[in-house]
Amino acid sequence: MNLEIRTAARSSLINHNEKRDHGDKEALNRGKIFLRDGLKKDMAFIQAKAAEWRLDDESLDHGRFIVATDDKKNIVGFGRIKRYEECYELGTVGVAAERRGEGIGETIVRALIERFPTRQVWITTDLTEYFEKFGFQMRSRGPKELRDKISNNCRVKGRRNCKMMLLRK
Numbered sequence: 135m136n137l138e139i140r141t142a143a144r145s146s147l148i149n150h151n152e153k154r155d156h157g158d159k160e161a162l163n164r165g166k167i168f169l170r171d172g173l174k175k176d177m178a179f180i181q182a183k184a185a186e187w188r189l190d191d192e193s194l195d196h197g198r199f200i201v202a203t204d205d206k207k208n209i210v211g212f213g214r215i216k217r218y219e220e221c222y223e224l225g226t227v228g229v230a231a232e233r234r235g236e237g238i239g240e241t242i243v244r245a246l247i248e249r250f251p252t253r254q255v256w257i258t259t260d261l262t263e264y265f266e267k268f269g270f271q272m273r274s275r276g277p278k279e280l281r282d283k284i285s286n287n288c289r290v291k292g293r294r295n296c297k298m299m300l301l302r303k
């Protein structure tokens with residue numbers, strides 16, 4: 135998979151730049167991102183960022199990732215579908231700090247939901263408000279493996295308020 139994407143949020147950024155920096159190609163191209171499947175060579179970067187941003191770094195498998203890149207092929211974001219015995223979980227979503235708020239996270243999350251193998255899309259997160267806008271709802275009950283993960287602080291120290299959320303496709 136290799137898709138060129140422009141999000142709604144980014145279009146407005148581009149319009150803003152068109153007005154401000156007439157003819158500035160660099161600014162105009164800043165909004166372009168490409169989505170592709172994760173590759174083995176991405177994993178060192180993803181592993182480092184997962185540690186830095188305190189994301190779930192258990193069982194990292196490049197085949198389960200979607201990666202967003204800019205037009206220079208730099209990775210600007212990623213996310214994955216993690217497989218458990220009884221369910222799948224959308225997770226390990228991260229966007230480069232300098233590219234946040236442009237809709238890249240939303241584009242990745244929507245692409246992951248789209249390709250999710252089950253109608254039930256689970257997530258464990260402390261960013262409940264962020265995921266509510268996609269239609270995820272908090273759940274006190276859920277697969278035991280996710281309950282265990284929550285009680286283990288999402289495997290990552292410092293994220294103490296992780297909740298289980300579910301979206302039905």
Ligand SMILES: CC(C)(COP(=O)(O)OP(=O)(O)OC[C@H]1O[C@@H](n2cnc3c(N)ncnc32)[C@H](O)[C@@H]1OP(=O)(O)O)[C@@H](O)C(=O)NCCC(=O)NCCS
Nearest residue numbers: 187227228229234235236237238239240259260261263264
């Ligand atoms: C969470 C994250 C992936 C969002 O990526 P992004 O590309 O900046 O998000 P988008 O541009 O799609 O959405 C931005 C919107 O989300 C909101 N948002 C961002 N972080 C948020 C948070 N922690 N809680 C609630 N809302 C949040 C912004 O306010 C913005 O709102 P608006 O659309 O009303 O202006 C990014 O901030 C990130 O990488 N954070 C660090 C890693 C992390 O915590 N990942 C989630 C693990 S479950």
